[in-house]
Amino acid sequence: MATRTPLMAGNWKMNLNHLEAIAHVQKLAFALSDKDYEAVEVAVLPPFTDLRSVQTLVDGDKLKIRYGAQDLSAHESGAYTGEVSGAMLAKLNCSYVAVGHSERRQYHGETDELCNAKVKAAYRHGLTPILCVGEGLDVRKAGDQVPHTLAQVDGALEGVPAEHAATVVIAYEPVWAIGTGEVATPEDAQEVCGAIRGRLAELYDRELADRVRIQYGGSVKAGNVAAIMAQPDVDGALVGGASLDVDEFVRIVRFRDQ
Numbered sequence: 001m002a003t004r005t006p007l008m009a010g011n012w013k014m015n016l017n018h019l020e021a022i023a024h025v026q027k028l029a030f031a032l033s034d035k036d037y038e039a040v041e042v043a044v045l046p047p048f049t050d051l052r053s054v055q056t057l058v059d060g061d062k063l064k065i066r067y068g069a070q071d072l073s074a075h076e077s078g079a080y081t082g083e084v085s086g087a088m089l090a091k092l093n094c095s096y097v098a099v100g101h102s103e104r105r106q107y108h109g110e111t112d113e114l115c116n117a118k119v120k121a122a123y124r125h126g127l128t129p130i131l132c133v134g135e136g137l138d139v140r141k142a143g144d145q146v147p148h149t150l151a152q153v154d155g156a157l158e159g160v161p162a163e164h165a166a167t168v169v170i171a172y173e174p175v176w177a178i179g180t181g182e183v184a185t186p187e188d189a190q191e192v193c194g195a196i197r198g199r200l201a202e203l204y205d206r207e208l209a210d211r212v213r214i215q216y217g218g219s220v221k222a223g224n225v226a227a228i229m230a231q232p233d234v235d236g237a238l239v240g241g242a243s244l245d246v247d248e249f250v251r252i253v254r255f256r257d258q
């Protein structure tokens, strides 16, 4: 089976201006050592307005922290007021871009079809999408979390060739566990992450499925990360609130010590 390097990514959401971003990444870089980077890939997803500052810092000091955006446009360029293109993100050396975060789906009406277009836009520009999927509370209560989440995976990956899908990151984020302090149990996380890997094997093949990293997200903290990471199909965490606290995020990166 392929060994998958865990990916710990901090989704800052709409927090930290560009000056705060510089201070935050400097503090993070100061705390992390080569030993951390050997064991785990560390990434931050700041707001668009911070990306140039983060790039300058990462390039200037040759930091091993990766970075990316929280969204991108499905379009290439032109009259799309307020949108930011994949080409613009690639120009800033972004590695990652989140696609289909539940807050985009909920507040901006993003559909699986749009997510599919955004995943393809990311690959056109050499960006790795972090495709976010997961169910709301009603779906969870009905016990439909697996079919619901797999339908989102199917929709977002439709027509995405294996050479691209082999590098996708999928973040399973149950909406009821985001920002609520209500963390899914490790077994809940494994159930859906395992099912996602199974679906990737059906859509592509087992070898590809074994390479893809599947993250869990939703109220991840230093205190619960180790149990979640101990699950066989969980390869990292997409961390919201706790990523805004550098010390806490560093403890999450060092999940093996918790």
Ligand SMILES: O=C(CO)COP(=O)(O)O
Residues within 6 Å of the ligand: 011, 101, 173, 177, 178, 179, 180, 181, 217, 218, 219, 220, 238, 239, 240, 241, 242
């Ligand atoms: O939405 C999330 C990450 O994308 C999770 O947010 P919290 O870690 O704040 O629950």
